[in-house]
Each structure stands twice: as structure tokens, then as C-alpha cells.
Amino acid sequence: MQVAPTGSLLIRQVRLWRGRGLPLSPPQDILIREGRVAATGDGLAAPEGSAVEEGRGRIVIPGLVEAHTHLGYSLLGLPWFRNEVGPALADKIQAEKDELRRRRIDPEKQSTRQLVRSAELGSTLLRGHVAIDTDVGLAPLEGVLRSRKACRGTIEVQTVAFPQAGLLSRPGTLELMEEALRLGADIVGGLDPSQIDRDPRGSLDMTFGLAERSAKPIDIHLHEPGELGAFSIELILERTRALGLQGRVMISHAFCLGDIGPAYAGRLGEMLAREQVAIMTTAPLARACPSLALLSSLGVIVCSGSDGVRDTWGPFNNADMLERAMLLAQRNGFRRDDDLELALDSCTFGGARALGVADYGLHEGARADLVLLTGETLADAIVSRSPNRTVVRQGRVIARHSEITAAAAA
Numbered sequence: 198m199q200v201a202p203t204g205s206l207l208i209r210q211v212r213l214w215r216g217r218g219l220p221l222s223p224p225q226d227i228l229i230r231e232g233r234v235a236a237t238g239d240g241l242a243a244p245e246g247s248a249v250e251e252g253r254g255r256i257v258i259p260g261l262v263e264a265h266t267h268l269g270y271s272l273l274g275l276p277w278f279r280n281e282v283g284p285a286l287a288d289k290i291q292a293e294k295d296e297l298r299r300r301r302i303d304p305e306k307q308s309t310r311q312l313v314r315s316a317e318l319g320s321t322l323l324r325g326h327v328a329i330d331t332d333v334g335l336a337p338l339e340g341v342l343r344s345r346k347a348c349r350g351t352i353e354v355q356t357v358a359f360p361q362a363g364l365l366s367r368p369g370t371l372e373l374m375e376e377a378l379r380l381g382a383d384i385v386g387g388l389d390p391s392q393i394d395r396d397p398r399g400s401l402d403m404t405f406g407l408a409e410r411s412a413k414p415i416d417i418h419l420h421e422p423g424e425l426g427a428f429s430i431e432l433i434l435e436r437t438r439a440l441g442l443q444g445r446v447m448i449s450h451a452f453c454l455g456d457i458g459p460a461y462a463g464r465l466g467e468m469l470a471r472e473q474v475a476i477m478t479t480a481p482l483a484r485a486c487p488s489l490a491l492l493s494s495l496g497v498i499v500c501s502g503s504d505g506v507r508d509t510w511g512p513f514n515n516a517d518m519l520e521r522a523m524l525l526a527q528r529n530g531f532r533r534d535d536d537l538e539l540a541l542d543s544c545t546f547g548g549a550r551a552l553g554v555a556d557y558g559l560h561e562g563a564r565a566d567l568v569l570l571t572g573e574t575l576a577d578a579i580v581s582r583s584p585n586r587t588v589v590r591q592g593r594v595i596a597r598h599s600e601i602t603a604a605a606a607a
């Protein structure tokens with residue numbers, strides 16, 4: 198899984214999706230050299246020694262972006278976990294700890310299993326939160342960083358140091374967070390400054406202080422509902438503006454945007470757009486959540502993710518970002534083709550913007566991370582979610598029929 202991008206690949210006869218609002222191109226070829234899109238057009242010649250992939254009229258999109266998941270504690274590949282976990286957040290945190298201890302979960306192995314599964318399904322870029330707390334220390338992060346290195350030819354991974362049990366409220370966590378960022382975590386994580394840390398200003402000042410000292414971006418889990426959550430968003434915006442961190446802050450979940458009414462959500466949306474603070478939504482079925490149509494109409498960067506994949510928190514998520522696009526569409530009451538395209542935008546271009554990746558797309562010079570999908574139209578591809586997907590990472594085919602190739606797995 199560590200092959201460097203070399204050589205060239207010609208993908209024949211695919212229809213290109215270059216972004217929201219643009220029609221699929223007529224069937225044409227894509228030439229990739231040294232891991233970059235070198236040319237697109239009809240009847241391109243394969244350079245000598247180049248690999249050739251027959252597209253057969255399939256749709257090609259840039260790689261799916263898994264903008265929010267958790268790494269290290271997935272139970273993928275392990276016997277089924279019978280979920281009898283209580284309803285409170287504390288129950289869920291405790292259940293995870295108990296199960297990890299009972300099964301002696303190896304974060305590196307479980308992270309690798311999950312990264313491979315994500316890649317097989319078409320994600321080429323992923324942001325994974327890794328729990329940092331005074332019980333587990335830094336061992337999960339160390340395991341995840343090893344698995345990231347091993348999988349770098351398959352998927353690009355950003356890691357978030359995530360103070361899952363609280364930051365300010367748990368003495369010793371701040372020091373562990375500092376150490377996690379020194380070890381190689383890419384992003385400063387945060388969590389409910391009022392509901393968990395019980396001191397919104399103190400908690401956020403600590404999170405933003407970590408970001409300032411480490412010069413790393415921020416990604417805050419915000420589950421707080423209604424006015425409480427909206428107040429936290431205002432405090433986050435205030436700090437983003439004061440510290441000049443535009444484009445470097447993400448709020449994950451932001452359920453409150455779905456239950457404060459459209460007028461207030463619209464005002465916050467305008468501020469989020471101005472400060473380039475991205476919103477990540479999984480489009481949960483059982484909770485209020487941000488409106489994709491409202492946020493995108495205001496120019497807010499919106500991305501999406503699976504959240505935990507097959508873990509003690511819940512059994513449903515499966516790392517499939519094409520399925521996530523469908524769930525986003527359903528949760529937002531979408532039926533129209535252009536709205537389905539908006540949902541997919543959050544799982545592709547929106548995700549890349551939110552994760553700060555600039556060379557993303559199908560234009561000449563873009564990173565050659567892409568997916569071939571089966572479908573008559575883009576909306577059909579989302580709704581059908583065919584497993585007949587071919588995944589290209591850095592110009593190499595790493596999965597066919599949603600299964601990792603032998604060469605990529607070696």
C-alpha cells in the first residue's frame with residue numbers, strides 16, 4: 198500500500214463530473230501521469246508502458262471525501278457487538294472503554310481495516326478523530342498514525358486529536374493534547390464546551406490556544422442543541438475572527454442549526470460563510486440537523502461523514518460516502534436531480550474544501566484520486582449505489598468492484 202505515484206494510466210471512455218451544476222461530459226479519456234491528471238479528451242493515445250483501464254461509459258468523479266469518522270475503535274472484521282448500551286453520553290463512552298478492554302482491540306489493526314474499507318468504497322481523502330483521554334493516553338493515536346502511514350498509497354488521512362471525554366473538565370487532557378499534536382495529529386479537536394466542559398469560554402479558549410501554539414486547524418464536535426449550541430457557534434466565530442483562522446475551523450454536527458429556526462440559522466449561516474467556518478453533517482435521522490439547502494445558498498462550506506463505523510456507538514454506518522450522499526438527500530427532503538447533486542457535492546468538492554485540499558478535482562494538474570461509478574446519470578449513481586466501483590489513488594487503480602486489488606493490498 199505504499200507505492201509512490203509513478204508511470205501513467207489511461208482511463209478510456211468515461212463521463213466526467215467536474216462539479217455541481219455542470220453536466221456530465223460526453224464519453225472521453227483521462228490520461229494520468231505521475232499521480233496527476235495530465236489530459237482529458239477523446240481518443241487520447243496511451244503512452245508506452247502505460248496502464249489502460251476501460252471505463253465503458255461509466256461516470257468518473259473525484260474521490261469521495263469522508264470528512265468525519267473515528268479511527269481506532271471500529272469493530273469491522275470482528276464478531277458482532279451486541280448493543281445494549283444505555284441512552285446517556287456517559288453510557289456510550291463507558292461501553293466503548295469496556296468493550297475495547299474486553300476484546301483487547303488493536304487500534305492500528307482496526308484503523309487499517311476501516312481505511313481499506315473506506316478506500317474500497319471510493320473515499321480517497323478522510324478525516325479521522327482519534328480519542329485522546331487520560332484513561333487511554335496516546336496509544337490509540339500511535340496505532341492510527343502507523344496505520345495511516347501503511348495506507349498512504351490507498352487513502353490520504355488527516356487525524357484529529359479528539360478529547361472525547363472533555364478537555365477543561367478532565368485534568369491532564371490538555372497536556373496529552375499537546376503531546377498528540379507533537380506526535381503528528383494534524384488537527385486540534387474539541388467537544389461541547391458547555392455541555393461537557395461546563396465553561397464555554399474557558400473551554401474554547403483552551404482549544405483555540407492549542408491551535409495557535411501548534412499552528413494547526415480546529416474541528417469541534419458540537420452536539421449542543423438549540424440556543425445553547427447557537428451560543429457556542431457564536432463564540433467559535435468570535436475566536437475564528439479574532440485569531441484570523443478563516444478556512445481553518447470546522448464545526449462537526451452543529452445539530453443546533455436545525456432547531457433554532459430558519460431566521461437565526463440564516464444569520465449564523467451568513468457569519469459561518471464570512472469566516473469560512475465549515476459545517477460537517479451526517480444528516481442524522483433521529484435528530485435536528487443543519488439544512489443543506491440553507492447553508493449552501495449562503496455559501497457555507499458543507500461536508501459530510503459517516504461518524505463512527507461499526508463500533509459500540511451504533512451498528513449502521515458503513516464508510517460508504519455514496520450512501521451518505523443518498524442519506525443526506527433523503528434527510529433534506531430532496532427529490533430533484535440538482536438537489537441530489539448538491540448532496541454529492543458535500544461528499545466530494547465540499548469535503549475537499551473543508552479539509553483544505555486545493556488540488557482536488559478532474560482538471561489538468563489535479564491529484565489523480567478518482568472513482569468510476571455505474572449509473573445512467575449522477576442521481577442514478579447515487580440512488581443505485583452499485584458496488585461496481587473502480588477507485589484510483591495517485592494514478593493507480595487500488596480497488597475494483599469495491600474490493601482492494603491484490604497489488605494495493607500487498
Ligand SMILES: [Zn+2]
Pocket residue numbers: 265266267326418449504505
Ligand atoms: Zn464524531
